Amino acid sequence: MEVKHQGEWGTVDDLNWSMEEAAVVCRQLGCGGATDAPKRAHFGPGIGPIWFPYIYCKGPESAITECSYPPVKDHRPEGNSRDKDAGAVCSVLEVRLKDGAHNCEGKVEVKRQGEWGTVNDDNWSMEEAQVVCREPKCGAATDAPRGAYFGSGIGPIWFQYIYCNGTESMLTQCSYPPLKDHHPEGLSHDGDAGAVCSDLEVRLNDGTHRCEGRVEVRHQGEWGTVNDHSWSMEEAAVVCRRLGCGGAVDAPKRAKFGPGIGPIWFHYIYCKGQESAITKCSYPTVKDHRPEGHSHGKDAGAVCSALELRLKDGAHPCEGRVEVKHQGEWGTVNDLNWSLEEASVVCRQLGCGTAVDTPKGAKFRPGIGPIWFHYIYCKGPESAITKCSYPTVKDHRPEHHSHEKDAGAVCSGKCCLVEKGNPPQ
Template sequence: VFCGDNLFTVALSLTVLICSSEISVEILHNNQWGTVCDDGWDINDAEVVCRQLRCGPVQSATGSASFGQGTGQIWMDDVACRGSESFLSECRHPGFGTHNCNHGEDAGVVCSAPTVRLVNGNTPCSGRVEILHNNQWGTVCDDGWDINDAEVVCQQLKCGPVQSATGSASFGQGTGPIWMDDVSCTGSESLLSECRHPGFGTHNCQHGEDAGVVCSGYSEISAPKPRLRLVNGNTPCSGRVEILHNNQWGTVCDDNWDINDAKVVCRQLRCGPVQSATSSAYFGQGTGPIWMDQVSCTGSESLLSECGHRGFGTHSCNHGEDAGVVCSG
């Protein structure tokens, strides 16, 4: 379940499983999924959906139930987005449940879904190369894998210039299909899938030959906000809270950890309303640095890093006090 680093599920929002590039649009309201009518549905509306789901740039906005008719409620009609909104629910519309449509008018979008990720690296810009094909993540074989191939991966992920191309499962062995073998890029391609190869799934490799890359890192322009993840939960929207700082994942101490702090985590990860804030390493003890302690959020912040705290790395805790959250998504 992957779109960026997480499954994104948000109240008054959208969800996809494995960030499919072609999706019918459904929104969660009053704990019930429903559709969006295609009256006035255009590329600006679709752009907001693709952005909210982190599924890459929009390609098209579709109507007339092009991806099949939904069931249940029709939650939104006459949607009018500028295209710059972060959430579809922020766009103008007559009100949830107000419409003059039927499910033959269900709206959809086509996004250019991200198709490459790096796994098990020490930084977000290094790791085992995995590609999404047929809605399943798989690896790339190191046969012929070189600096030109790695350059394309770094460009595609906006991770700066390439530093090295690695083989022999240097970032650990993957699982599942081996999608690409004998990759031959010139280095100028925009996507790894544009490079020459025998065909998806055609290979003579095993996972001991999984390819990897090390990129120099995000440029200043494309650098992401401080990243957050949930670890060891029963769902993608529950677990131990970990934050990325100085290219290293670390935990958050539970001193003063409360529902307002957890609310910000759930919002940042687009995981719906908070259900609970957990403490005492409820989801298991983490390793590495403890980055935040005495976190004090009002609950309205967009990012956990915007909340008051003692300073990154300043704490009086141990990993038996790691904080966690349970979100409804």
């Protein structure tokens, strides 16, 4: 266990070190629950300062800075030695929903130490269910059933309780006591927690075409809007990508496309820009936030630009430098992360068959104009590059990229089925 303080890595003395302290370390690192709390330099003595002579945690804290400890300084002059460096062994947890009508509803089960167990419903609410739904990529939580609604589980009750604020990406980032079988503490499977999730539909409404307008989300069968608090190009980029509308060119606020009606499902959304759907971003519990003082006068919008695609300077239309048309201007793609997966999507979108090569380093000569993509990450089966993951579409040359790293593609076909990269209808 090492801590960086004042730019220098140091260790923690094992005085008072236990499963409670190790649990907080594992949680802070997103590494699941603690399975062991080794003492006496089990993983070998460290070097540098001993920043903590001890740490005292209750176990549910989200970071060691929320625990109790003396002033952080080098405690070696006080007689502490490297032979007492503390350690931790963590276990990343798997999560699933069991015994529901589909994979996105059911009893919440957690796999630890190779064994599936359940979660007690003490403190269980929509915030905790929201995190569960996000972890298996099931969209938003629509219900948080308690009292073994989906039937009583078997095996350990790993969590006595969990406390989440709703924006965490996984359960192990929430607060909870040390993981163990809580049956001996009087808990029974009659209190097993459950979750019902619903993937969200997204659309743009009241624009001049389907790729611009007010952002609307369908939740529990009803269309509602998104408040523009924290709304920016990063969030708009995710909406545009989800709709297959290319990159975001604007992220209007204050109901530019007119105020919507119905619920305001999102108080805010925070995205990094590369996510493939808003359900993979951070957001509070999905509910009608109008009672909290929000009005449709702050509905968020997005303007997208469907991207055209072509291969340039090859021997035929199905090989060459990858070029993308954005905001009326042709530009290129940086070859960071460029591989067969990304080239396969380019070839498929152009109707050029499969990818047989992925030239990098401007093999087909450096392009001109903007470098629209800093990188693209595709799994391979996508039908268009706009359905892959990528940062905000903009000219990335100010970020030290040059056309000497323009990406290319060689496809198995010799002539494309479409012109100018427009997808076949």
